[in-house]
Amino acid sequence: MTDAATLLVETTPEQTDAWWKSAVVYQVYPRSFADSNGDGIGDLPGILHHVDYLDELGIDVVWLSPIYASPHADNGYDISDYQAIDPSYGTLDDFDRLVAELHRRGMKIVMDLVVNHTSDEHPWFIESASGPSSPKRDWYWWRAPRPGQLGGDRGAEPTNWESFFSGPTWEFDKSSREYYLHLFDRKQPDLNWENPEVRTAIYSMMRWWLDRGVDGFRMDVINLISKDPALPDGEVQSPSGLGNGFPHFSYGPRIHEFLHEMHVEVFGSRGGDFVTVGEMPGATVEQARLYTDPVRQELDMVFQFEHVGIDQGATKWQHVPFDLLTLKRSFMRWQDGLAESGWNSLYWNNHDQPRIVSRFGNDGRYWSESARLLAAVLHLQRGTPFVYQGEELGMTNVPFASHDDLRDIESLNYVSEALRDPDVTADSTLANIRRVGRDNARTPMQWSAADNAGFSTGTPWIDTNANYITINAASQRGIAGSVFEFYRSLIQLRHDEPAVAHGDFRMLAPDNPSVFAFTRTAGTTQLLVIANFADAPTDLENVEEMDLESWSGSELLLANYAPTAADMLLRPWEVRILRRYCL
Ligand code: NOJ
Numbered sequence: 001m002t003d004a005a006t007l008l009v010e011t012t013p014e015q016t017d018a019w020w021k022s023a024v025v026y027q028v029y030p031r032s033f034a035d036s037n038g039d040g041i042g043d044l045p046g047i048l049h050h051v052d053y054l055d056e057l058g059i060d061v062v063w064l065s066p067i068y069a070s071p072h073a074d075n076g077y078d079i080s081d082y083q084a085i086d087p088s089y090g091t092l093d094d095f096d097r098l099v100a101e102l103h104r105r106g107m108k109i110v111m112d113l114v115v116n117h118t119s120d121e122h123p124w125f126i127e128s129a130s131g132p133s134s135p136k137r138d139w140y141w142w143r144a145p146r147p148g149q150l151g152g153d154r155g156a157e158p159t160n161w162e163s164f165f166s167g168p169t170w171e172f173d174k175s176s177r178e179y180y181l182h183l184f185d186r187k188q189p190d191l192n193w194e195n196p197e198v199r200t201a202i203y204s205m206m207r208w209w210l211d212r213g214v215d216g217f218r219m220d221v222i223n224l225i226s227k228d229p230a231l232p233d234g235e236v237q238s239p240s241g242l243g244n245g246f247p248h249f250s251y252g253p254r255i256h257e258f259l260h261e262m263h264v265e266v267f268g269s270r271g272g273d274f275v276t277v278g279e280m281p282g283a284t285v286e287q288a289r290l291y292t293d294p295v296r297q298e299l300d301m302v303f304q305f306e307h308v309g310i311d312q313g314a315t316k317w318q319h320v321p322f323d324l325l326t327l328k329r330s331f332m333r334w335q336d337g338l339a340e341s342g343w344n345s346l347y348w349n350n351h352d353q354p355r356i357v358s359r360f361g362n363d364g365r366y367w368s369e370s371a372r373l374l375a376a377v378l379h380l381q382r383g384t385p386f387v388y389q390g391e392e393l394g395m396t397n398v399p400f401a402s403h404d405d406l407r408d409i410e411s412l413n414y415v416s417e418a419l420r421d422p423d424v425t426a427d428s429t430l431a432n433i434r435r436v437g438r439d440n441a442r443t444p445m446q447w448s449a450a451d452n453a454g455f456s457t458g459t460p461w462i463d464t465n466a467n468y469i470t471i472n473a474a475s476q477r478g479i480a481g482s483v484f485e486f487y488r489s490l491i492q493l494r495h496d497e498p499a500v501a502h503g504d505f506r507m508l509a510p511d512n513p514s515v516f517a518f519t520r521t522a523g524t525t526q527l528l529v530i531a532n533f534a535d536a537p538t539d540l541e542n543v544e545e546m547d548l549e550s551w552s553g554s555e556l557l558l559a560n561y562a563p564t565a566a567d568m569l570l571r572p573w574e575v576r577i578l579r580r581y582c583l
Pocket of ligand 1: 074077078114184220221279351352
């Protein structure tokens with residue numbers, strides 16, 4: 001057993017104390033989780049119905065993607081009222097019931113906080129758009145057309161920035177003849193955080209949710225809230241011909257100030273067991289260390305994007321083949337970089353990412369083995385793991401048959417923008433979307449082999465993945481060797497074995513192209529994870545720097561194959577987790 005005293009000597013109090021360091025978070029995408037009333041859209045009573053499922057899995061925290069009032073241009077990431085539940089999801093009473101039921105079972109709840117932008121249907125924006133003399137004009141980024149231009153034509157925008165959702169980041173308003181900024185869709189205008197009234201309004205809304213019982217926030221693209229007020233043009237990039245504004249809004253001059261102010265204003269005098277995680281595209285290790293250094297009082301952890309960018313080129317639609325060495329180097333950099341201060345979040349999936357078993361695993365012959373291997377190498381790292389709904393069942397990407405099957409605004413905007421180029425074919429855009437489109441993650445949760453995967457008795461807002469007949473919760477719960485039971489064991493292990501949450505991380509055989517191996521050490525306890533990222537067996541005798549002999553006789557904690565006498569041969573996509581005690 002780990003000696004608790006040793007652990008305390010080796011780690012600082014902040015590191016051992018924070019409850020979320022040994023917690024596992026589960027992300028619910030409410031629209032696709034469970035529909036209680038047959039309208040084809042998931043809802044809060046649907047989630048309530050499955051609270052025992054979450055409890056059985058063993059998770060500690062539920063993160064809800066946005067459930068606020070919204071026109072749903074971006075499935076709720078476009079909020080028109082921060083203090084109301086969208087009627088398609090239910091009522092505030094339903095929400096209070098959900099909080100109570102989660103809390104009753106010892107689980108916490110984290111809300112999605114989308115405050116880089118609102119919906120263009122939010123009263124703040126409607127007021128702001130009413131004219132240049134509106135008291136809320138400065139709550140958003142309004143600018144005149146480029147000097148010498150009247151506005152409205154391509155090229156007249158105040159900056160050349162390209163939107164995350166394709167096309168320019170500026171929308172022209174004919175009545176005032178000014179543009180407003182939207183880093184995402186034109187229906188998602190960016191708030192101007194330079195204005196203190198904006199910040200005050202947001203902090204007060206956050207406190208309102210805390211008063212309602214929520215335990216923290218996942219903060220949407222929170223590293224984009226501080227922009228360089230000079231709004232300089234970006235370097236022109238192909239194929240769009242638009243500019244890359246990212247350097248001017250992704251780590252703006254006041255970002256640390258805003259996050260610290262938010263921390264003080266919202267959580268400052270409360271004490272309590274809150275958790276915050278900031279979604280931060282483009283964040284570097286050095287930045288993340290600052291954001292998550294407890295002494296600075298900004299955030300508890302960040303979602304970085306490096307490891308989910310390794311198979312992408314300049315844009316997400318450009319494909320780079322998966323390379324295990326690149327993945328290992330990335331993880332190693334983050335594990336080492338946040339070892340002394342700060343904290344990692346660990347994730348493969350969310351509502352924006354394709355399904356991991358289709359992406360870095362083998363969703364055909366080795367579907368179950370690779371789903372479990374991927375889970376193990378993530379959950380055994382140092383950091384807080386996030387499970388996205390259906391990941392615990394090994395849900396896969398979707399073979400969308402046509403553009404009509406798509407719902408995601410990012411994909412739809414991409415298709416219409418890409419097809420402006422006569423050399424791009426509709427088929428090639430569909431192939432890209434099958435590989436990385438966000439709808440892969442958004443098809444209904446696969447509860448059972450019943451109609452619509454048991455998600456809804458009506459017509460789902462997006463079609464189910466046809467493989468729900470075989471991949472579903474009912475066929476995995478309680479079944480030894482299933483992906484679900486493997487996740488359950490990993491979560492249990494994190495709760496039971498302090499080395500999983502707190503141990504030091506050391507990568508082994510970093511240059512081996514198919515084996516991912518590392519140790520975790522806390523006091524006298526040492527864990528070893530060895531994983532074979534390949535369709536073929538790997539003989540560990542040939543892997544240098546592993547010193548496997550010294551592990552003979554150690555305890556096999558978890559594996560995705562039954563043990564054999566051939567200890568040194570890893571079968572396709574085999575993973576083993578071992579434990580030993582060093583005196
Ligand atoms: C990141 C969210 O995860 C994504 O779903 C959304 O489209 C953008 N931010 C804009 O809110």
